[in-house]
Amino acid sequence: MTNFAKSMEHITNHYSSSVKDLIITLSNKHNNMYPTIDDICSLISTHFIEQCDRLYAYNDMLQAELAKEAENGRLFRLLAKMGYINERPSYDNSPSWSETGDRYVLKLYRDYVFHQVNEDTTPVLDFAHVVESLNKLDVGSNERLLLMSRNEKTMLLVTYNDIKRLMNEAYDELLETPAQPVQSHPQAAQPAVGYLSGGVYIPPS
Numbered sequence: 290m291t292n293f294a295k296s297m298e299h300i301t302n303h304y305s306s307s308v309k310d311l312i313i314t315l316s317n318k319h320n321n322m323y324p325t326i327d328d329i330c331s332l333i334s335t336h337f338i339e340q341c342d343r344l345y346a347y348n349d350m351l352q353a354e355l356a357k358e359a360e361n362g363r364l365f366r367l368l369a370k371m372g373y374i375n376e377r378p379s380y381d382n383s384p385s386w387s388e389t390g391d392r393y394v395l396k397l398y399r400d401y402v403f404h405q406v407n408e409d410t411t412p413v414l415d416f417a418h419v420v421e422s423l424n425k426l427d428v429g430s431n432e433r434l435l436l437m438s439r440n441e442k443t444m445l446l447v448t449y450n451d452i453k454r455l456m457n458e459a460y461d462e463l464l465e466t467p468a469q470p471v472q473s474h475p476q477a478a479q480p481a482v483g484y485l486s487g488g489v490y491i492p493p494s
Contacts, residue, residue: 293316297309297312297313300312307332307333307335307336310332311329311332311333314328314329314332315329363427364420364423364424364427367423367426367427367456368423370456370457370460371395371399371456373460373463374387374392374395374456374459374460374463375387375392375395375396375399376396380463391455391458391459392455392459394436394445394447394451394452394455395452395455395456395459397436397437397438397443397445398426398436398452400436400439401422401434401436401437402418402419402422402423403419405418422449425449426449426452426453426456427453428449429449429450429453429454430448430449430450431448431449431450432448432449433446433447433448434446434447434448434449
């Protein structure tokens with residue numbers, strides 16, 4: 290009993306009154322019966338609520354992070370499709386495939402998103418502009434935008450929905466074209482190879 294009293298004194302000095310009450314309840318019998326689970330729950334009910342609040346807050350945080358990843362996935366798919374189409378060196382025996390027809394619109398849109406410049410010709414590095422433009426492209430917005438060629442001689446007024454349709458058509462074309470038989474070519478000379486040394490590029494000798 291003396292040890293119990295000392296233990297309770299230690300608990301009183303280092304723990305909350307709720308813990309103390311719980312231990313006393315678990316240690317005592319009432320009418321030769323130990324406390325039931327209902328008795329215990331009545332003592333710690335406030336802690337149940339606090340724990341539920343923490344769990345709900347944690348769940349909300351996980352859902353918010355999941356939403357961010359889903360958003361990143363959507364934008365990544367758009368960027369991947371644009372990367373497959375834009376500047377493709379050759380396709381279907383056409384070296385200028387990515388520069389002609391509807392694909393030219395996609396090139397101008399790529400420049401609109403990533404290659405804008407300020408009046409003093411410094412590059413515009415605006416992440417908000419990139420995310421906003423890609424989101425509008427993803428939903429197929431009917432908002433119009435003006436695309437301009439690099440030499441400023443060609444301007445096109447299109448909607449994001451038009452660009453999305455053209456991009457999907459070009460991507461589907463890449464998927465659906467059957468593989469061409471491999472043609473043999475005379476062995477070409479090995480290309481000259483440069484390398485990096487200490488972070489400095491050393492050109493081929």
